[in-house]
Amino acid sequence: MKITLKLFSGLMEYLPPAADGNTIEISAPDSATPHMLIDQYRLPRAEAQVVTVNGEFLPLEKRDRALQDGDVMSVWPSIQGG
Amino acid sequence: MAWTKKLLRVNLTAGSLSEEALNMEWAADYIGQRGLGTRYLVAETDPKCEPLGADNKLIFATGPLTGTAVSTGGRYSVITKSPLTGAVACSNSGGFIGAELKSAGWDMIIFEGKSPTPVMLHIVNEQAELVSADDLWGKSVWETDRLLHDKYQDPQMRIAAVGRAAEGGCLYAAIINDLHRAAGRSGVGTVMASKNLKAVAVRGTRGVGNIKDAARFMRSVAEQKQVLADNAVTGQGLPKLGTQVLMNVINEIGALPTNNMRAVQFDGAAKISGEAMLEPRASDGKPNLTTNAACFGCTIACGRISTIDKTHFSVQNKPQYWGNSGGLEYEAAWAMGADTGVDDIDAITYTNFICNEDGMDPISFGATVAAAMELFEMGVITTKDTGGMELKFGSAKALTWCADQVAAGAGFGKVLGLGSKRLCEKYGHPELSMTVKGQEFPAYDPRGIQGMGLTYATSNRGACHLRSYTVASEVLGIPEKTDPLATDGKAGLVKAFQDATATVDSLGICVFTTFAWTLDNIAPQVDAACDGDWSVERLLEAGERIWNLERDYNMKAGFTGADDNLPPRLLKEAANSGPAKGKVSGLDVMLPEYYQLRGWSKDGQVTDKVRKQFALPA
Secondary structure, eight states, rough: OOEEEEEGGGGGGGTTSBTTTTTTEEEEOTTTOHHHHHHHHHHOGGOOEEETTTEEEEOGGTTSSOOOTTTTEEESSSSOOO | OOOOEEEEEEEEETTEEEEEOOOHHHHHHSHHHHHHHHHHHEEEEEEEESTTTTTTTEEEEOTTTTTEEESTTTTTTEEEETTTTSEEEEEESSSSSHHHHHHTTSOOOOOOOSSOEEEEHHHTTEEEEEETTTTTTTTTTTHHHHHHHHHTTTOOOEEEOOHHHHHHTTBBBBBEETEEEEEEEHHHHHHHHHTTTTEEEEEEOOOOOOOOOOOOHHHHHHHHHHHHHHHIIIIIIHHHGGGHHHHHHHTTTTTOOBTTTTSSSSTGGGGGTTTGGGSSOOTTSSOOEEEEOOOOTTTSOOEEOOOTTTTGGGGGTOOGGSSSSEEHHHHHHHTTGGGGTTOOOHHHHHHHHHHHTTTTTTTHHHHHHHHHHHHHHSSSSSSHHHSSSSTTOOOHHHHEEEEHHHHHHTTTHHTTTTTTHEEEEEEEGGOOEEEEEEEESOOOOTTTTOOOHHHHHOOOOOOOSSTOOOOHHHHTOOOSSSOOTOOOTTTHHHHHHHHHHHTTTTTOOOGGGGGGHHHHHHHHHHHHHOOOOHHHHHHHHHHHHHHHHHHHHHHHHTTOGGOOOOHHHHSSSOOOOTTTTTOOOHHHHHHHHHHHHHTOOOOOHHHHHHHHHOOOOO
């Protein structure tokens, strides 16, 4: 299945050179989960503080659920603003 | 201690200056800066006074930790009655002038009356004098800064000034200090200009002493600076992308107000984000962001220093804008970007420079332009009103034109300078003004982040994110994650944030420390610096007292519970995309519970019981 993975802020450095800015389109097995993708890109799980799939927050306990074809998964480190 | 225990009173009508002892009984209850400044405003002004009349006062107030070694200890606030809202105004700024004022030996300056001619206040330690500013009137903040530095030949002199926007009557004019730090919101600059006060220039060489237990204070400060350095947000995230890191996440979760809040997601968000500020541009290979920057004593350094692409239309033949200056922060980038539909980062950076150069609040400016664009697309505002400019959503040319017009107080800029509420009323559509108590919303849609709806509705200075930043909890999980789409528990969350923020804003430190610090980290530093015993409980009690004092002032000024409301768009028009799709603000559910938690009456009045509990003035 096709997944769009976006890594933001300091996590952008974990993307390969082929990425378009902070975004990469990937082919993933049907059983792929957010944690599997995080591990695949050698992104320390502790740095994946804010994870959304299609804009919806994914708390830690839901990051082992299967993704769906066409999902957009976005990951941020600890961030703040205001 | 930590206070200098002195204030400078400046009677602009008489041209006289006098030194007074700071009221330390009030300082014990209201701390300093926001709290103590408001206590003086309450004591010395009629809440029903005309904001731009001579009876209103303008107070520059530092906190007890301003100018000390504590991290971020450079803050000061400007307190007055707002011409934009008619409510209490309290605008907080960083930079260096707050610490300089404290180092000159003053906790506070109270300006009263109105000068018959333009003047500036020049302070060198204990010496203060009013000086003619005839030669500065009509100049921008940046020109004023340069002329004063040339005149006094002191590169370390710190300057706060108003620009042409304030002189021209823009109701959301800011006071800019150190070229690009701002006491930005609620039109405090407009009040300053109404008093014919152009600038305050300060040089202080005395340092800040009076620390109760200096050795314990320095130990505590060092420990807490390490906490900031070790925290992922204050140690890494904010220095890297600044507040602009929020643009993409707020858009992804469907809470980025777009096109005057008609939508909650912006297709161009990535182009104006913090990440975009790092991308090299085609013309010269340089990114928008040059470096980060810190205010006095700050160990976070979230500030942005940027350049505009020299080939961009906004700066062609304008070399004065080709250098580095204060860059985009999230709220400004949102207001002048997503809310106007403009995804041109150079155009937005240009308008940000203009807001700094001529002293305008970029949030209110951008949101007012967004309202004008909606009215233009409805055919209510036409090119006859604008003199030919087409105010279309997404038009970078329209945006930059509007900034130039408001800055100069010229043409249609006069109307835009009145703010969104008055603009929409003038054109017969008050419902399209995205404001509370007349102040424009910042960058979080209350349909997608429910706590922010209650935050905006109950903010004592009109719509504002910095009165209770529940985004920290609802979106980013600090101190704990709550569901942004739920209303349950938000009344308590908002109250807790409001009280704690009022405390922090009264100490002289930056609220951004609270991304890593709680009051448990702050109290030991205050206790080591200040006379008396300062526990977390005492600090929180002071915060709640300050909140009630501000509320009481507003009630006496004529506000009622009916003003704790949101525009109908946010209550009736559901979010049209993203996770919040189909949601409206649940303000009606949260507000009664909030009043109950505050101990107020069902119609939002501060009760006698609360007044007695906090010993509020009659």
